[in-house]
Amino acid sequence: MIVTIDGVAASGKSSVASGVARALGIPYVSSGFLYRAATLLALEAGLPPSDPAPLLALLRGRPLRLEPLAGGNRVWQGERDLTPGLHSSRVDAGVSAVARLPEVRAWVDEELRALPEPFVAEGRDMGTNVFPHADAKFYLTASPRVRAERRAQERGEDAGTVEAALIERDRRDAAQSAPAPDARVIDTGPLTLEGVIGAVLAALPARTA
Ligand SMILES: Nc1ncnc2c1ncn2[C@@H]1O[C@H](COP(=O)(O)OP(=O)(O)O)[C@@H](O)[C@H]1O
Ligand SMILES: Nc1ccn([C@@H]2O[C@H](COP(=O)(O)OP(=O)(O)O)[C@@H](O)[C@H]2O)c(=O)n1
Numbered sequence: 258m259i260v261t262i263d264g265v266a267a268s269g270k271s272s273v274a275s276g277v278a279r280a281l282g283i284p285y286v287s288s289g290f291l292y293r294a295a296t297l298l299a300l301e302a303g304l305p306p307s308d309p310a311p312l313l314a315l316l317r318g319r320p321l322r323l324e325p326l327a328g329g330n331r332v333w334q335g336e337r338d339l340t341p342g343l344h345s346s347r348v349d350a351g352v353s354a355v356a357r358l359p360e361v362r363a364w365v366d367e368e369l370r371a372l373p374e375p376f377v378a379e380g381r382d383m384g385t386n387v388f389p390h391a392d393a394k395f396y397l398t399a400s401p402r403v404r405a406e407r408r409a410q411e412r413g414e415d416a417g418t419v420e421a422a423l424i425e426r427d428r429r430d431a432a433q434s435a436p437a438p439d440a441r442v443i444d445t446g447p448l449t450l451e452g453v454i455g456a457v458l459a460a461l462p463a464r465t466a
Contacts, residue, residue, distance in 0.1 A: 258283075258375040260461065261383035263399030263436065266426050269445045269453055273397065274379035275328065284325040286372060288380030288387070289352075291365045293343040294321055296352040298321070306354035309440040313360050315342040323368060325376060344412075349422060351431035359444075375416035381430060384437035393461050396436035397453070399446040401427070 260281075262274045271287055278285035299312050321339070324331040331340045342348070355361055366387050369378065378387070384394035399407075406421030412419070427434075436442055441460055445453050 258392050259388050260457075261388055261391040261394045261437070261440070262377060262379040262397065262457070263381055263383050263385070263395070263434070263440065264379075265399075265404070265434065266423050266430070267408040268327045268397035269398050269407075269450065270397055271329075272378040273395075273445075273453050273457060274377045276450065277457050278327050278377040280454065280458055281375075283375045283377065284327055284379040285330070286322075286323065286325045286369065287330040288365060288369055288383060290330050290332050290340075290343060290380060291321065291323055291368055292352050292356045292361070294334075295341060295347050295361055295364070296348050296355045297339060297342050299346060299355055300351060306358070309358040309360040312355070312358075313364065316364055321368070323372075325372065331425055332397070346422070349426065353426055356430070357432060381434035384440050385435060389437070394437045394440035394444045395457055395460075396440040398442060398444050403446045419424065439466045 260277065262270050262277070264270045274285040274287070295312060295316060298315055299306060302311070302315060303313070304311050319334055322333045324333060330339060332343065333339065369387050378391075384391055384396070401420050401424050405416045405423055408414075408423070409416040409419045443453060443456055448456070
């Protein structure tokens with residue numbers, strides 16, 4: 258059984274996916290962590306985002322492992338835990354360019370499709386491209402201002418600066434981010450986190466919930 262939760266940046270995907278997964282007693286999978294990990298490694302190695310070959314060689318030479326824990330995902334490269342470095346402003350700013358590369362998308366898709374069911378998968382194209390046959394699909398939205406205020410509070414940053422960066426990342430991600438035609442779209446703006454998790458759980462087909 259697969260439930261997909263896609264949406265724009267900071268719309269609540271990982272918090273909602275985690276809450277839904279806990280309620281169902283299954284793991285959740287953050288596809289963005291793999292894009293972020295690839296970006297971190299590219300930045301560390303000084304690789305240009307326009308050239309996928311050296312990055313793919315690096316990813317295949319020292320494979321990454323996504324650990325889909327219910328409370329929060331982790332990404333490992335051998336014994337090194339990459340997770341603490343995945344949410345810096347530097348990775349935020351570079352990730353869309355890396356995620357645009359078809360070779361990197363194929364690598365992420367392959368990693369995700371190898372994971373054992375059941376799980377809740379969150380990202381941008383889980384319901385459209387990676388798991389089109391998912392049992393239930395959701396797409397989360399909220400205004401840039403609401404999302405910026407939430408993320409600024411989480412990171413202790415200025416809401417105006419965060420909002421500008423979110424709008425720019427939405428623009429760069431537009432090509433790889435769209436609701437599946439059969440996804441239920443939820444505006445999380447007027448809802449609490451618990452409210453969104455409840456709405457998702459209430460909309461699951463009987464055999465899934
Ligand atoms: N409906 C909501 N109401 C209030 N805060 C929320 C809601 N959904 C998410 N948040 C908060 O917004 C922030 C961003 O959520 P997150 O799950 O990281 O989003 P995403 O995975 O889409 O980037 C977190 O601090 C989270 O607790
Ligand atoms: N399925 C996915 C997931 C993420 N991504 C890319 O990875 C970036 C980081 O994703 P994320 O889900 O961790 O980001 P947030 O929305 O949590 O800020 C996005 O801005 C996209 O560029 C993607 O292209 N496709």
